[in-house]
Amino acid sequence: MQAVVAENLTKIFPQGKKAVDAVSFALGQGEIFGFLGPNGAGKTTAVKLLNGMLTPTAGCCRVFGTDPAADPCGVHKLSGVVTEHAQMYEHMTGMENLLFFGAVFGVNARECRARADRLFAALELMCAKDQKLSTYSTGMRQRLSLARAMIHRPKILFLDEPTSGLDPENAQNVNDMIKRLAHEEGTTIFLCTHQLRYAQELCTAYGLIDEGALLAAGTLAELRTLVFSGLTVRLTASLPPDDIPYTALNGHEFSLTLQTEDDIPPLVKKIVERGGKIYGVSARQLTLEEIYFALLEKRGVKEAAS
Amino acid sequence: MIHSMRRAIIKKDLRALITNKRQLIPLLAVPIVVAVVVPSVFILLAHFSPQEMMEMEKLAAFLPPGEQTDGTQQVMLWLLINNIMPAFFLLIPVMVASVSAASSFVGEKEKHTLETLLYCPLPLRGVFQSKILASFTLSMLVSLCSFAAMLLVAEAELLLTLGSPVFPGINWLVTLLFVAPAISLFVITLIVRGSAKAQTADESQQRTIFLILPVMAFIITQFSGMVFASAWLLLGVGAAFALLAGICMRGVPQKISYETLLKR
Numbered sequence A: 001m002q003a004v005v006a007e008n009l010t011k012i013f014p015q016g017k018k019a020v021d022a023v024s025f026a027l028g029q030g031e032i033f034g035f036l037g038p039n040g041a042g043k044t045t046a047v048k049l050l051n052g053m054l055t056p057t058a059g060c061c062r063v064f065g066t067d068p069a070a071d072p073c074g075v076h077k078l079s080g081v082v083t084e085h086a087q088m089y090e091h092m093t094g095m096e097n098l099l100f101f102g103a104v105f106g107v108n109a110r111e112c113r114a115r116a117d118r119l120f121a122a123l124e125l126m127c128a129k130d131q132k133l134s135t136y137s138t139g140m141r142q143r144l145s146l147a148r149a150m151i152h153r154p155k156i157l158f159l160d161e162p163t164s165g166l167d168p169e170n171a172q173n174v175n176d177m178i179k180r181l182a183h184e185e186g187t188t189i190f191l192c193t194h195q196l197r198y199a200q201e202l203c204t205a206y207g208l209i210d211e212g213a214l215l216a217a218g219t220l221a222e223l224r225t226l227v228f229s230g231l232t233v234r235l236t237a238s239l240p241p242d243d244i245p246y247t248a249l250n251g252h253e254f255s256l257t258l259q260t261e262d263d264i265p266p267l268v269k270k271i272v273e274r275g276g277k278i279y280g281v282s283a284r285q286l287t288l289e290e291i292y293f294a295l296l297e298k299r300g301v302k303e304a305a306s
Numbered sequence B: 001m002i003h004s005m006r007r008a009i010i011k012k013d014l015r016a017l018i019t020n021k022r023q024l025i026p027l028l029a030v031p032i033v034v035a036v037v038v039p040s041v042f043i044l045l046a047h048f049s050p051q052e053m054m055e056m057e058k059l060a061a062f063l064p065p066g067e068q069t070d071g072t073q074q075v076m077l078w079l080l081i082n083n084i085m086p087a088f089f090l091l092i093p094v095m096v097a098s099v100s101a102a103s104s105f106v107g108e109k110e111k112h113t114l115e116t117l118l119y120c121p122l123p124l125r126g127v128f129q130s131k132i133l134a135s136f137t138l139s140m141l142v143s144l145c146s147f148a149a150m151l152l153v154a155e156a157e158l159l160l161t162l163g164s165p166v167f168p169g170i171n172w173l174v175t176l177l178f179v180a181p182a183i184s185l186f187v188i189t190l191i192v193r194g195s196a197k198a199q200t201a202d203e204s205q206q207r208t209i210f211l212i213l214p215v216m217a218f219i220i221t222q223f224s225g226m227v228f229a230s231a232w233l234l235l236g237v238g239a240a241f242a243l244l245a246g247i248c249m250r251g252v253p254q255k256i257s258y259e260t261l262l263k264r
């Protein structure tokens, strides 16, 4: 069974704003799915649709086979959700908050306390667990929200901008935790963020959206085939290549594109045979960010043409 | 399982209500004024006012046969305790139910904790029922405690000034067990009904302030002596509020959904 399926999922708000526009995708269990797009792209709306907080205007979605519009509680049993507006109680301590939400999610008190302790330790909140939430910093709140969403061992975690407001070290912690969850417990992760670089470190599959419409979905390799799957090579040498088009950068630096890594040795060999000196070769594939902008451009061209 | 989820919500709500200073002040002030200060003032006024001012025969006619007495003060105080005070007393459940329901329903939305709660696997209806029960419980708890406090203080004062107690009659039974619960429920349902629209707890609470007007009117009728509160009249008032609460609750399950609650 797929963890999440969306078919033609559409949400038009009463005022006429089309926040999610005929989006279709599927993601498998245990995957870390990055749902990526700029602010206002419709990521949060998608999370709410997938958890039954909004009813789709058209199309449908299922989470582990359950339709959230028909059986929201069925989905809530399986899912943990972190969003900007899902906050906790200021007058209660970190531990009291987790115990309360544990109880509301049907976890028995003893098990909940043990699990909360493990989560506090993993998220480096141990020393703040008996402090009132009102004394927590933004980063601590964010991490406590993560602990709250995991208190009932959900099969799928929806994380909406989980590292916004975290410093790099804490963001790294959260990243590690997400990876560990996915690898060790097989938890499926639905991660929304506008930080594409951050997502590329973490995710196993992607959905790229803009203005509510899905630009593309798939693994990084699949997305590359949509744009350009070759390599960008940067060469520092005393001679430029003679049989491949290149762009001269400054001085002895040249940039060129190759289809695969296997094309690098012949390139180097030819330059050396012509008496050139090689000072450096680096090769890299398109980053997620580059793919995203290339896809945006493609769609723009298509729209302009039609 | 469902039971323990509901219990957790009720416990959490009750705790939040009695630990938040902003709510604690009205929750304590109104009962103290209504149940302690007001009866004390009346009892002292009755004690020091000249006897000739009262039209004794007229008043005595309102007393039940068993309570016939010839002391003007005795008559006055009997009427005070059993007719005027129950009307005053209704301010307590109105106030407590309004403060607690507004905070429990709209306050959570205002503080962005409602969304977190709505992601739980308890049906929306269950969340609402638990919250209604929490507000109702607090309203009744405060009402009953206020009644106990009033009884204690008033009887002590009566013993000191009059030398004999004046016992509460059947009107109190009806007020505590029927009118107060009915009016609490009505106030709560009114707030629940408006909870999707209201954005702040204060705004939502203000919507129920107008309910103080009929209670005030009721108090004035008691003073003017036009219609004295009989058990029957109180039963009627209670039934009216219960009916209003029922009407108010109609259509609410259709009106209130995850989407309408989280709308901004």
Ligand SMILES: Nc1ncnc2c1ncn2[C@@H]1O[C@H](COP(=O)(O)OP(=O)(O)O)[C@@H](O)[C@H]1O
Pocket (backbone or CB within 6 Å): A013, A014, A015, A017, A018, A019, A037, A038, A039, A040, A041, A042, A043, A044, A045, A046, B263, B264
């Ligand atoms: N409840 C709502 N009513 C009307 N418009 C909304 C509502 N929620 C979101 N929107 C609009 O829908 C679009 C997508 O919003 P959102 O899903 O929050 O984007 P993201 O999470 O990707 O930043 C935005 O233009 C936003 O203004």
Ligand SMILES: [Mg+2]
Pocket (backbone or CB within 6 Å): A040, A043, A044, A045, A160
């Ligand atoms: Mg968002």
